[in-house]
Amino acid sequence: GENVEQHPSTLSVQEGDSAVIKCTYSDSASNYFPWYKQELGKGPQLIIDIRSNVGEKKDQRIAVTLNKTAKHFSLHITETQPEDSAVYFCAAPFYGQNFVFGPGTRLSVLP
Amino acid sequence: DAGVIQSPRHEVTEMGQEVTLRCKPISGHDYLFWYRQTMMRGLELLIYFNNNVPIDDSGMPEDRFSAKMPNASFSTLKIQPSEPRDSAVYFCASSLPGQVFNQPQHFGDGTRLSIL
Numbered sequence: 352g353e354n355v356e357q358h359p360s361t362l363s364v365q366e367g368d369s370a371v372i373k374c375t376y377s378d379s380a381s382n383y384f385p386w387y388k389q390e391l392g393k394g395p396q397l398i399i400d401i402r403s404n405v406g407e408k409k410d411q412r413i414a415v416t417l418n419k420t421a422k423h424f425s426l427h428i429t430e431t432q433p434e435d436s437a438v439y440f441c442a443a444p445f446y447g448q449n450f451v452f453g454p455g456t457r458l459s460v461l462p
Numbered sequence: 463d464a465g466v467i468q469s470p471r472h473e474v475t476e477m478g479q480e481v482t483l484r485c486k487p488i489s490g491h492d493y494l495f496w497y498r499q500t501m502m503r504g505l506e507l508l509i510y511f512n513n514n515v516p517i518d519d520s521g522m523p524e525d526r527f528s529a530k531m532p533n534a535s536f537s538t539l540k541i542q543p544s545e546p547r548d549s550a551v552y553f554c555a556s557s558l559p560g561q562v563f564n565q566p567q568h569f570g571d572g573t574r575l576s577i578l
Contacts, residue, residue: 402564
């Protein structure tokens with residue numbers, strides 16, 4: 352069925368370190384993979400996305416990698432800063448009919 | 463640019479009352495989505511519209527929930543009668559024309575609904 356798993360559920364890193372969050376999905380036909388950041392009291396905001404015709408995409412300190420064979424994609428944040436603290440969600444489309452979000456990862460960047 | 467605008471931001475009401483949540487999508491976007499977020503179930507897609515027409519409402523939990531989009535700049539999500547288990551944060555999102563689930567969705571800041 353429609354399933355997006357996300358790990359870890361919580362992640363604490365020291366400021367300046369890197370953070371990696373991984374998502375796995377079940378629909379092999381999925382071809383669009385976004386990552387959203389949600390701050391307290393706000394809606395999810397897109398931070399980066401990737402399509403299935405590329406394996407990696409980078410935007411300053413943020414990157415996303417995709418392994419279509421293994422059906423997983425990962426968010427990489429380098430040189431973390433306190434303002435990176437938030438809940439991060441991955442998502443994937445299913446059969447062109449639904450959009451399923453992962454359960455979220457709460458990232459805490461410790462000063 | 464104005465983002466997706468939702469109102470009210472907070473709603474507290476008693477069980478059995480009718481609740482109406484409102485959304486104004488980004489101008490030029492022709493897809494509009496309603497989501498519900500809870501601790502137990504995360505973010506769930508309830509219904510989405512394309513050019514004001516409901517396309518898929520299979521995520522709407524019960525007949526007590528209904529959604530309309532009378533024009534390109536306004537949508538409502540209504541719960542009647544409301545129950546305590548409807549307490550959640552409800553988000554509206556919109557996206558540009560194209561393949562519906564293959565492009566970014568832009569979210570509003572949500573309505574936090576509490577049913578007593």
